[in-house]
Amino acid sequence: MYNSEAIHNVHYGKKYNNKPQNFIEWIIAYADKASASSRTFLPRNKEVFENFLEFAEKLQELYDIGSKEYIEEIKNKVVENEEDSEELRTYGLISPDENKAISLAEKLINAEKDLCGGKNLLAFYHFEIPSIKSYLNRGRELSIYAGYSIMIDSLIHDASDYIKSKIGKEVIISDEGGSLLAIVPSSFNSKEMIKSLDLSPFETYKENFMEFKLAEAHLGPEENWKNWRSEDPYFRDSLRGFGTLINKFLSSPGKINKVNNNNVIPIDKLCNKCKINYAKDGKECESCKKAELFYKTFTSMSRNKSADPQISEKIKRLRIYKLVEEIQERNEEKILVKVWDTVDDLNKDFNGNEVELKKRRYPVVMVGDGDNFGQLKSSVTTLTQYLEINRFFTYMTYYSIFYALEKTAINFYKHFSSPVIEFQPILLGGDDFSLILTSQELIPFLYYMDEALVKIGGRVDKDSQKNYADAAEMISSKKPYQWFGISIGAYIYKNTAYPIFLAREDAEELEHISKNVSKGVFQGKYFGSEVIVTIMDEKSKGLLEKIKEKNGICILGNNMRNIYETILKFENSGISSKKILDYIKLEGDKIRIFYDVARNNSESLEIVMETISNAIRNGYDIEGYLVLLGTLMSSLEQKNFEGKEYYKTPWENIGVIQNESL
Ligand SMILES: [Zn+2]
Structure with a gap:
């Protein structure tokens, strides 16, 4: 594809x-x-190569891939720097x-x-x-x-x-x-x-x-x-x-x-x-x-309308256009790709009529960048490897964005006669990208992007020793030996008059936080690929200094599902984003938060307690997590479109519409 x-x-x-x-x-x-x-490829980090040799040893027990002695010999050379052996053709x-x-x-x-x-x-x-x-x-x-x-x-x-x-x-x-x-x-x-x-x-x-x-x-x-x-x-x-x-x-x-x-x-x-x-x-x-x-x-080309022929030819070569074209073609036009003339289009419905304030979508400027891609590229030994790795990362970034947009349209953004995806790709580079989405699309997009990356590169917990059921499982399961996550910053802004280039700078600052937390927290926990994201808006960004070292504001794409379900529960039990911001003032003090909830919203105590213990179980800092929750809730609350509320789609029903695998 x-x-x-x-x-x-x-x-x-x-x-x-x-x-x-x-x-x-x-x-x-x-x-x-x-x-x-x-x-051969020599990852600069020797540990990675050692892990690989360990796998080769296990594999040798099942299949002859060049004799046990041969692997042993390489291992001795790499790990213990043994004397060179003449038989070894290196x-x-x-x-x-x-x-x-x-x-x-x-x-x-x-x-x-x-x-x-x-x-x-x-x-x-x-x-x-x-x-x-x-x-x-x-x-x-x-x-x-x-x-x-x-x-x-x-x-x-x-x-x-x-x-x-x-x-x-x-x-x-x-x-x-x-x-x-x-x-x-x-x-x-x-x-x-x-x-x-x-x-x-x-x-x-x-x-x-x-x-x-x-x-x-x-x-x-x-x-x-x-x-x-x-x-x-x-x-x-x-x-x-x-x-x-x-x-x-x-x-x-x-x-x-x-x-x-x-x-x-x-x-x-x-x-x-x-x-x-x-x-x-x-x-x-x-x-x-x-x-x-x-x-x-x-935009004209994306709408299948006639456009300047000379420039059309130029744009056809670009990956940002191929992305739009492919989403449309692959789904036989079942997915409507909506691009904007200006971000003010988010204040309108799809017929171009202004909508009331609470029905508006907010623009989200998103920037992302691969964590160790540059370092990996610099440690290749041959041109072929360089091209292969470059191609792999380029594919990984493109595919995960494509997958996330498509899944978001089909599973979430379907309150219309046909599924819709609204976005504007800005740049799809080899290992960096930037695009503009709506706040409604953000949660599923990040979840599915993470899912796509795991499909491609796998993700394993560093501490868990995986026992394979049989040889087939051992060979076919993904075995990432190092980290190649993508760090993302996403900035939601409610005032569409705010200059885009400033929103991008905010997003870059948040991407930087993702990179730091990725290095400090997530890279110590996992091998493989993942989306690490930090999300804020103009209001919550004021709290940045206080929480930027904490991982609650910065989470794994996969955890977006918990966030979504929590927002749904909060909505249903009448906890507003305003209330969440009150909890933030209690600085992550669990007992004081519970006390406040018990006194003022006793009927929602259970769900707040559950949310907070979940966050702790996932290793997240409560204060940062509440800021993230408050940010997302305030951009999604009461939002409905075409008479349907955003939260009308419970997560467990998602995936009913089956899609051919990519
Ligand atoms: Zn000018």
């Missing part, structure tokens, strides 16, 4: 039709194969002699000298628009904010398409998430490519270029070949690989080139939208106009 043109596979089986087409693609393929045949990998791998790769190291007089054949090339945020920050309104994001995404694909057509499809390493990374011939000159791009809406663009030796793709940057002395061979070899070479390249400064010179602009000619550029008509600058055109084209 999922097909991204952006990430190419470098496996060349008989049936694979993306075989290298030209000289440069063959060189890349060769260099990578030479490397892959001798190397091409010098993890050898105590740091020069072993180098001398074994002599032919490869001398390849350039032997083939082309010592000249490097290959180079990395990177292209991006620097400080994307400075453009997004021009967007007080949705059309400008999302428009700039779509326009930049599209520009990167223009650059990528240019390189694909001139050099080859296989040379693109990644072109999602606002930058382009490719392997090019060292003779590559970007001048013609730059000329072909429309850079007029931007002040600057940034390029980076670095030649490398074929052997460096195999052994990492040349400076890592020597002077390791008594350093642990495992650690040494985890830094002698393709990931380290890419890291070296990506951390080098690159060159920023100017496109436009910003002269002093008379105040009456300043663009009304961005307040930065010159506006010929005194209203809107050309850049903002273009950004808006990109956004309008996106």
